[in-house]
Amino acid sequence: MATYKKNNNRPNRHRDNEQLDDAQETRLHQESTTAEVFDALDAGANRTEDWVKRNQKIIIGALIAIAVVGLGYLLYQQFVKAPNEKKAANEFFFAQQFFDEAMQATDPKAKDSLFKVSINGGKGKYGFKQIAQNYSGTKAANLAEYGMGMAYMRLGDYNNAINHLKEFNSDDDIFGALAYGNIGDAYLQQKNNAEALKYYIKAFEHSNNDFVTPLYLKKAGIVASLQGKKEDALKYYERIKEEFPTSEEARTIDILIGKISQ
Structure with a gap:
């Protein structure tokens, strides 16, 4: 840290100014101003050091917390989100199959029944609704909102169709x-x-x-x-x-x- 060093050879500040010529007065003024600036910088730096010493536990704790959050996010991405994406995609495949079968069905009752299965699930498999609820935040859950909306559209349930299509991004x-x-x-x-x-x-x-x-x-x-x-x-x-x-x-x-x- 830079510290202003007093110059013992500098003109005495308390010397009678009437005995100084113009050049000496100017130099005296500059030296005094410079000393005040460095003194102020030293005082500010010392206060900062004191504050750091007093609060070092809090500062270290905050840095550790940031590191923990970052590590937690990476672990979540690798061990929670990625496996969930895979499971959700597998479940979505079966729900989509029921929807596709409904679109191809010619019998109105069979068509409606298959659309309902695509929404609510069946044969031990999730429908769009369970995928959206149980795998929230995954791509499959987002697509399930769209699939649900379209299934409700085909069933003539327009309120539910609107609600779920609005959830799709x-x-x-x-x-x-x-x-x-x-x-x-x-x-x-x-x-x-x-x-x-x-x-x-x-x-x-x-x-x-x-x-x-x-x-x-x-x-x-x-x-x-x-x-x-x-x-x-x-x-x-x-x-x-x-x-x-x-x-x-x-x-x-x-x-x-x-x-x-x-």
């Missing part, structure tokens, strides 16, 4: 947009056009994709038209025509534009 261009779009579909089934339009807009704003974007632009246009928002509807339709001319939705878009323009 994805930055994926397709799945993220589909989740929003299906929430819009569920609200539309409930005759809640305002919420349906809001989620259709969320769906096409989620990504710029040749598959989902024109689909939900068209749905947003139809619902906006039902609400009397013809300018908004026309804007959505024109975007399909200009940006997605080869899409399935573009094939009949001129008809929808013509209806609004009448």
Whole structure:
């Protein structure tokens, strides 16, 4: 630590200033100011050292706590989360199988029964609900929320469909947009056009994709038209025509534009 060393050859501070010339007065002032600065630095440093000495147990304890938390996180990732991800993925495979069988079934009763099994589980296997509850925080649990939402949609239980689809989080261009779009579909089934339009807009704003974007632009246009928002509807339709001319939705878009323009 730097300490100001007094100079015994320096002019006496208490000497009569009237006996000093201008150069001596200037040097005396500079030396006095420098000494005060270094004295202040020394005092501050000493106070810091004293504080560290008094609180060294607390400081060491805090550093140990930080190290323990970091180690705990690494251990959690390796010995808890990774195995849970694997178990959850295995369980999800069977729940998804029941869902796929339901989609392929032609008998309405069998279809509904399989959708319910995909949600609640069966044959000793978890359904989407148990996966979401027992493996919270895993990728499979997140996908289970989406699967549950879609199963409830097929069963006509739109409240549960909305609740679970809202729990699903994805930055994926397709799945993220589909989740929003299906929430819009569920609200539309409930005759809640305002919420349906809001989620259709969320769906096409989620990504710029040749598959989902024109689909939900068209749905947003139809619902906006039902609400009397013809300018908004026309804007959505024109975007399909200009940006997605080869899409399935573009094939009949001129008809929808013509209806609004009448």
